[in-house]
Amino acid sequence: MSIYNVGNSFLIPLLRLFRKKVVISVDGVEWRRKKFGVLGSMWMHLSEKLTKWFAPVIVVDSLKVGEYYKNHYDAETVYIPYGSNIIECPKRTGILDKFGLEHRKYILFVGRFIPEKGIDKLLAAYSQIRTDLPLVVVGDNPYDSDYVESLKSQAPPGTIFTGAVYGDEMTELYANSYLFVSPSELEGTSPALLEAMGAGTCVVVNGIPEQLETIADAGVYYKVNDLQDLTRKVQELIDNPEIRDEFAAKAIKRVEKYYRWDRVLDYYENLLAQTAGIELPARSNAEYSTPKEALHREKAPSTDTI
Secondary structure, three states, rough: OEOOOHHHHHHHHHHOOOOOOEEEEOOHHHHHHHHHHHHHHHHHHHHHHHHHOOOOEEEEEEEEHHHHHHHHHHOOOOOOOOOOOOOOOOOOOOOHOOOOOOOOOEEEOOOOOOHHHOHHHHHHHHHHOOOOOEEEEEEOOOOOOOHHHHHHHHHHOOEEEHHHHHHHHHHHHHHHEEEEEEEOOOOOOOHHHHHHHHOEEEEEEOOHHHHHHHHHHEEEEOOOHHHHHHHHHHHHHHOOOHHHHHHHHHHHHEEEEEHHHHHHHHHHHHHHHHHHHOOOOOOOOOOOOHHHHHOOOOOOOOOOOO
């Protein structure tokens, strides 16, 4: 049985009582999320300990999260990343016309409207950038309308809030953007970041370890939570489209090599079969080396990208 999110680890002892074989995917370091408050953070700390004590198999989608569990709990983990598709010819859905957008003529953010996503810092940086490109902010938070309104109130001219967008419409927004910016202060492997990379856009990320792990040399990062460095990096990419195009091409190649959904599903199939004691047909080690092995061979990003 597969469980998602460390907060559900309290189920593991019960399931094992009934002789169920359990795999848990812990996501990120959940107690650090600001939304949980004091009691929620205490629960997530306890959940991490329950995971260590009772989970036979712990899956992480970031090597850095795996290091956290090793350093804090001496827990061994299995690394399986999130996946993405390569988007070559997105369907036309009409969403560009709906918001007055043009191909390669907008900057994109996608994510939940919560403090650790760093949207306020992106809005502040955008206000200092010299550009005619609008900033398209995709997402919502129906549970905290006050926070959503506070973001809208501080948005500079040129900002477009679309609300939540899904499916083919979201794919079209990724594929037609000039830049995708992820100012997140806390992540595992970000699905939105991978989808942007798979869509062939240039990505700019806050330089936290988890995001550096995802992009390697296939994206641009700025110093952690540094508003001026974010502003400078985005401005340079706007002023130098040839550099933007180089990083966009690298992003697609990186997703193709490490984050394709078919490969990720193979990793999960192998893990679940092994846990259940089911033998699968043998595969070539060259084709199906573990994602951890592959990423450890990757060259670390330089201290500055552009």
